[in-house]
Amino acid sequence: MKSQSPQNMMLGDVEIIRVVEWQGAFAPARDLVPESGTALWKDNEDWLAPDHWDPDSDGAVMALQTWALRSGGRTVLVDTGVGNGRERPGSPQFHHWQGDFLGCLARAGIHPEDVDVVVNTHLHADHVGWNTVGVEGEWVPTFPHAQYLIPAADDAYFGPDNAHDTGRHEDDRRVYEDSVAPVHRSGQSVLWDGFHRIDDHLTLDPAPGHTPGSCVLRLESEGDRAVFVGDVLHSPVQILAPTCNSCFCRDARAAASTRRRILERAAAERELIVPAHFGGAGFAEVRREGDGFTCHIREGRPVP
Template identity: 80%
Template sequence: MNSESKQSFVLGDVEVIRVVEWQGAFAPARDLVPESGAGLWKDNEQWLAPDHWAPDSDRAVMALQTWVLRSGGRTVLVDTGVGNGRERPGSPQFHHWQGDFLGGLAQVGVLPQDVDVVVNTHVHGDHVGWNTMDVDGGWEPTFPNAQYLIPAADDFHFGPDNAYGNGLRDDDRLVYQDSIAPIHRAGQAVLWDGTHRIDEHLTLESAPGHTPGSSVLRLSSGDDRAVFVGDLLHSPVQILVPSCNSCFCLDADAAVASRRRVLERAATDRELIVPAHFGGAGAVEARREGEGFALTRWAAYGTE
């Protein structure tokens, strides 16, 4: 599903706009979140279906989306999706994918030259794909005026010095070569670790586990707070039971620890949780409940 309307909300002085590259049934629910258990999905069917779970096929429903932030007079993209024309043999659904992501950005008033900052929350193929585009048979930065913020730990892990993720997945090498290496060659890559301040409203913070350099982006403006959690969460069932990792998490214990820490702060500070892959409203508030958390309020988009 391409973005057909402008879906946005305002937090303090920051406008947040959602651009969807793809949305639909992705994988069997317990293949995606192996420790979740059938009962967790069934017991929450009333609100999980249809935006997050398709009960008839027992598949998790997910979105690939980019968050456009207008902050301090600059345009910031949070993650860049799958990208077009990629060699992704390990991800058949997106192998040689062709979509209209740039058209979706244009619909919300963003042209490639307008982007000032690109945030890659981590280096996986569905978060860095539109970092680059094919120009005369070679990969070039899609956003020529942007600074690309890339977690240093992921750049090392997935880069040539660590043999492209220790050679565990061929897609990791392909992703780095077509979506990260060209950013370095263009001199637009900024590697960071720990925390990185983008502006007065936006701060990146390491949250390792899903990948070594996985990160979250915190937004604080006026009385409003939000946290863009990347792949700490693939499904809202992981808010209910934060000990449940996705099948893609490289360090299970670290991923659980990061998820709990981020959700604890979100509940305490009433941060809006803005994930990379939820469909439907796609952003939610949570509160503590037992060993996990309960969802209290979904974000309401304004549409044009």
């Protein structure tokens, strides 16, 4: 499935616009979540299929999507997808990607010059790509008036003065050089650590494990709460089995600990889970059940 029309909802005074660039079967389910086991998927087939799992192909269904928020008179983007025309030989599905991200934003009524804040929940290729566009052979910021919020720990890990475990991987270097470094050079980046408040309704909290600087964005307005979880969750099966990491998590123990902490707070405070990659309706309600959690996928309340 290719690009879709935007979906809108309101939480308190904040408008949320879901912009889906692509959705479909991404990888075999147990390749994406290696420790999940066949039974976890089969036992929940009645609600995982077809939006989150294709039983016939055993493909985990995922989306590339950005969340656009209108909060306090400003437009905030949460993650920016893959970006077009990038060299990603280590990620064949993203290599020379051509998508209609800017067209999707335009259909949501958002143009590059309208964006005030860009949040990168972490610095993986499918979350920073549209930070920049190619102009006359150079990568320049896509959003000329935006402040780009980048987790300092990820910038240190993936950047040229890296704290990477075995030195910078070639694809990581490419991602940083075409999608992150130009934002630094333009003076539009803000590195943050520990906690960051965007406005009265939106804050950023660390959520390390998937990457060292992975973060979540929390929304609280008029009694409504949500948490935009980035890649803390790739599939709703990880809500049922929080110890199961995706194949992309850098620190397995920290990722599992962070995931459980995020889910416990979401259940206790009735925070709506807003994921980066779930297919289908795109939102999840989490409730405690014994020592674990239950998951209900639902559509958001539409904008009046």
